Amino acid sequence: MSSESLEKGYEPSGIEEKWYRYWLEKGFFAAQDKSDQKAFSIVIPPPNVTGVLHMGHALNITIQDIMCRYRRLCGDNVLWMPGTDHAGIATQNVVEKNLANQGITRDQLGREKFVEAVWKWREESGGAIINQLKRLGASCDWDRERFTMDQGLSDAVRKVFVRLYRDGLIYQGQYIINWCPRCRTALADLEVDHEEHDSFLYYIRYPFEGSSGGKEGLVVATTRPETMFGDTAVAINPDDERYKSLTETKVRLPLTDRIIPVIKDGYVDTAFGTGALKVTPAHDPNDFNLGETHGLERIKVIDDDGIMTEQAGEKFKGLDRFECRKKAVKELEDLGLIVKTEPLKNSVGHCYRCKTVVEPSLSKQWFVKAGPLAKVAADAVRDGKTRIIPANWAKTYFDWLDNIQDWCISRQIWWGHRIPVWKCLECDQIMVEEVDPDKCSLCGSSDIVQESDVLDTWFSSALWPFSTMGWPEDTELLKTFYPTNVLVTGFDILFFWVARMMMMGTRFMGEIPFKDVYIHALVRDEHGKKMSKSKGNVIDPLKVIDEYGADAFRFTLAVFAAQGRDVRMSQERVEGYRHFVNKLWNAARFAMIHFKDDKENGDGHENASSLPANEMNLKCQDQDATPGGQIYKSDGCGGEADKIAVSQEPDGGINKTDSGNCCCSADCIASMESSCSITEKWILSRSCATAAAVRAGIENYRFNEAAGAIYQFIWHEFCDWYLEAAKPALYEKEGRARRIAVKTVLGKVLKDILLMLHPFMPFVTEEIWNALPMVTGSIMEARYPDCNITGQRFRNTDIEQQMSFVFDLVSSVRNIRGEMNIQPAMQLNVTFCTEDGEEQRLIRENSGLVKNLARLESLYLSETDSVPPSCATAVVKATTIYVSLKGVIDFEKEEQRLEKEIGKVTKELISVSKRLSNESFLDKAPDDVVEKVKEQQQMLQEKSDTLKSNLERIKKMKA
């Protein structure tokens, strides 16, 4: 396949792989540790090593890639740091499951062998998601890929643990934590998902100590009767009227022989149940707190597997906790102690990894004292050191940090960073060390053991922005790229990860980890539902890429990534943007036909024309061997230096511009300005405006606006109007100078389009770029169209307004054609009447253009209102358009058309006039607004008058 003749339809497969490989070979994604260029850095939110690419990743990666590619086009030294996290629980679960298939448990294997098995798994199938990110076109600096279990990152973890411990910010203690009986580990509060469940509220009578049956006692309400064996009190609110006269101080715990006290505490909610609360300090966090203040005993009745302990008594021990609930209720019913049962919706915690119902349980764990760290992290945002975008997420961030609970960081699993704490079995000395000790620091005994727990995965993820750059070493990379410019992530890990990175970054680097946090939307299905395997509404990004191409997919994500809104993804959307890719492709094909025309036409400048043709042939041949290989490396035409490569070319002194295949720089165009028509000036101006809009969109995280701007420009300005307008000149119907000028402008605008679009659609833009004869090298080496200094000189809003008048003339004629059902093949005769000198000039100068685009046989310009017979009419500004329809006019239809138009104008006119007759409007509204409305009124009035007189004329002719 040669790029010389682009295929009729764009086929992404093959092309994407080709360019991705090429970029990697060329090292275009590599960051410089040290450079004079401006630095720009992002660390990737490390995907879970067990993960597979889903829509959330796709959006996240696409946004980051857009920013990184854009910054490279701006000439920045870009670091996009990739990697994965070791996902302790999830990974251990996966490997355990694999072992289970072979009939092996991890205990049979032993810790060391098991960890080896996990590493082996990670080598074989752990990095799958990394290759999937590459399919998207992610331009990460892959040579720097990191993993949270790497040596360097593990060193960082250990150092941080030891320092926090010595600073008194890490401690070990007996507290209620969330226990997953299936994973057999503690979980942090955040790792518990709460779900509404239909359950029952059981009202159970606890008889008074001295009572002999009957109805005496306190009735407690609970959703968890199985925990009653661990009750060590019943609590009531001292202000509760119902219990004001209560004299009993003890109750008998049913199904046991225990007597427990009645305590009073303002914590008890009088509105819930009966106002009497059973207190189970070992199995409920709030009860635990009550137990602390009242010095209650803690009795654990559910073990680490979710099975009832001996404490539950002979009848119940060994039962599963839910079985026990049923049995206990049955027994209580038999004893007549269940007063009533009512249905209740309550929120039940589940393990976020395996969905098992979490058991709040008393346990000895390691915690991070989060308060002091959280304050600094919150202040960094309050002080504006870090911006959260969109800003409303800052509130959520503050709410969490300001009410933060201590963070349980120990996990009873084997896969992860083992806690660097040792205990001497001789003297009980505790050692917390960066380097493994071999003997007790106190008594010198070598009988020491290391803590068996590992750290929460998020503990290591929290260090990601600096641990990946080499911390604790003081590396060049850190100096150049820390703090990073922006963190891009979904709000679902705002607490898990963002807040914790802020805590650790400020603590250990003394500086925030990122200047901006951009929180993007969640991707949902087309009906707004969260995608999940169980719902079966998951769309696989890889299948989407296979079917529509990565470019179309990425563009779709960008278009729908409006701030603060969820993205609803559906295949049809992607299909729509595949059409857009194809549109661009065909526009480029069209341009290519004209760029290479010289060779085939042999237009009398053999020497001149043979060079670019040869150049292209060489490039194309070469491309088959190594994609985008470069024969000529001329800096002049690379992009940034908008310079003409004239005298540098060894082509016998013949100016490349003469051939028509110059480098299409801004200077080239300036040199042939006299041959440019208003249409060329217009498209150059619009191209400038679009480049600025795309730049602003990307820099302000308004990716949908950037994508929208370029879509609109390419399709509806460049393709719909400019290419159509340029055709006569390109086919040399307006002379040679015109053809060369138009070709040059076409080349310049196409180049700029590719550059603006490249961050969104890297593959197709590179493919087209390499087919262009006027550039060398990769599009990744070029510079973004300069829209602030030299490039901006093409911006001309006067020209834009003039052109919009001309286009309106064309549209009006087309409208008449459409509404009157006149065949496209029929050539029309049109007269434009206007007394406005400027409008006359524009019509005169663009008569060829209008004739061509509106398909006119003849075009007349009349300075006075001379009405041709039998015609349909339209009004644009001060110009009346008469479309002669001698013999074919349908008076009825024309009458209806004019009436409809008059109706529209009248409606507007009424609203405008109403405002102008309102004195307080004239009085209080700003002058420029009033002036604008007045102008509007005048314009509408004139239009209305003209339309009405035309309607009268038609009515007369009809009669």
Add this chain to the structure above:
RNA sequence: GGGCGAAUAACUCAGUUGGUAGAGUGCAACCCUUACAAGGUUGAAGUCACAGGUUCGAGCCCUGUUUCGCCCA
């Protein structure tokens, strides 16, 4: 229970200091016009959820209501 957000054309969504509503898709009609039928031209279509308020003027600001979604407890 606390917090956040959404409600705009048939559908999905834009709408950045308040100036009188836009796009894509879909729909209808016509057209294979020398890049593209994955296309072109034209057209129809909205009480901006509801009720108040501020203002000369509200899709936008304020208050309340309804419906839906999410987060936290």
